[in-house]
Amino acid sequence: MSTPTSNTHLLLYSFPGAGHIIPLLDLTQHLLRRxxxxxxxxxxxxxxxLNPLISLxxxxxxxxIYNEPEITPSPHHPLITKVISTQKLFDFIVQWFQSHPSPPVAIVSDFLLGWTSELASRLGIRRVVFSPSGAFSSSIIHTLWQSIDEIKARNxxxxxxxxLALQEIPNSPEFPWRHVPVIMRDYIKGDQDFESFRTGMLANMTSWGIMxxxxxxxxxxxxxxxxxYVGHNTVWAVGPLLPEKDDPVAIMKRGGSSGSLLDHLFTWLDEKVDESVVYICFGSQxxxxxxxxxxxxxxxxxSTVGFILCVKESGSSSLPVGFEDRMANRGLVVKDWVPQLAILRHPAVGLFITHCGWNSILEGIASGVMMLTWPMIADQFANAALLVxxxxxxxxxxxxGPESVPDVVELAQLMDESLSGNRPERVKIKELKRAATKAVKQGTSTRDLDVFVELISEM
Structure with a gap:
């Protein structure tokens, strides 16, 4: 790239939470390499x-480093409380910026931090939205926030x-009200907390760029x-943001640290036939x-499948008595953190039962593993529709949600059938895997990242 970048300084700010931080750190690595x-x-x-990346x-x-401010919880939704707490850092960031000898030329911040558009304006720099979610769900979310009063009046x-039929969005997606994120279903017009959150979400569409x-x-x-929708071309697709295949350490440590179980887990997988194991995980929430x-x-x-089942046991969700013993010859139950990407990329794994969080979807696609969708909340219903x-x-x-329960016989049959034969879904996911690999290997995602860096460096 002809434009020098070594003096171009960016501030990257993720919303707290592993699902937001991990892809932002993957983006950070790509920007550092440029x-x-x-x-x-x-x-x-x-x-x-972050520390392993700093060492490199x-x-x-x-x-x-900052401490999360304490505020009075919102009576409506914990996400609103968390977003409002981040807004208390406005002056902290301004003071840091004004005292820095070489302050950043732009801030790249999570889509839940819409208030940083006002911050960027105050500092006289550009704001770029970073969305760890996909463009399909983003188009739905922002259309809904734009029209939420009208929609609630109709319903x-x-x-x-x-x-809900969103005719203005490509392919005219339709979905029932129960699949709308709960924060929108609970929205109260004129309520200060809700209006603050909605303002932040709509501010994303007025930012200089979206990634x-x-x-x-x-x-x-x-x-x-x-x-x-936003009226400009500074919108980039830069994913899938994942560790390189030739970096096994980064793959194994993405989002956590290895436990003592891992050696046994991968030894167990090594003994299985290719594409014979179902991996089941519903994310961190x-x-x-x-x-x-x-x-x-x-x-x-x-079913007849081998499986790895990740569980978070609580008072309302526990394994049936004796299940692990009965399934000892066919499956593993994991109650600790596991390196999901490394598991999905293992040749023995041929099916992924997922809650359809966007990070999980991209990991499944990049690994070429067919998915069975079980969305629960937020953007997961849109993500499932995109996949299926x-x-x-x-x-x-x-x-x-908690009231939706699969039919035991049908799900068992679906797992068995999904791992047998040359199903069209398995063929298509292999094609999509190749497209994802090409995108980040001197393809469209590489191009978009290079364009972004060049424009930022010109500032």
């Missing part, structure tokens, strides 16, 4: 995720089955739509209800 100087704003509790780039990567009875953790072959039509857990484990017992209805790389296992 010669930028980066400061990552991070909580003291999350610095362990000690002169060009810095951290700005004045709060009917869970009220069908999505996705790639053109997956969501090109929605990237183009977002460019029209979701806990299955007791009915859901019993349906899932019942399906596993009825548009890309054809998955099948539905279940949908909804």
């Amino acid at each position: 010669g930028l100087t980066i400061t990552v704003m991070i909580t003291a509790a999350d610095t362990h995720l 780039h000690p002169s060009s990567l810095h951290k700005l 004045h009875n709060r009917d869970d089955n009220f069908l 999505y953790n996705t790639f053109e072959n997956l969501e090109g039509v929605y990237i183009d739509y977002m460019k029209k 979701v806990v299955l209800s007791e009915r859901q857990m019993h349906a899932l484990t019942g399906s596993l017992e009825r 209805d548009e890309m054809g790389v998955g099948k539905r296992a279940c949908e909804g």
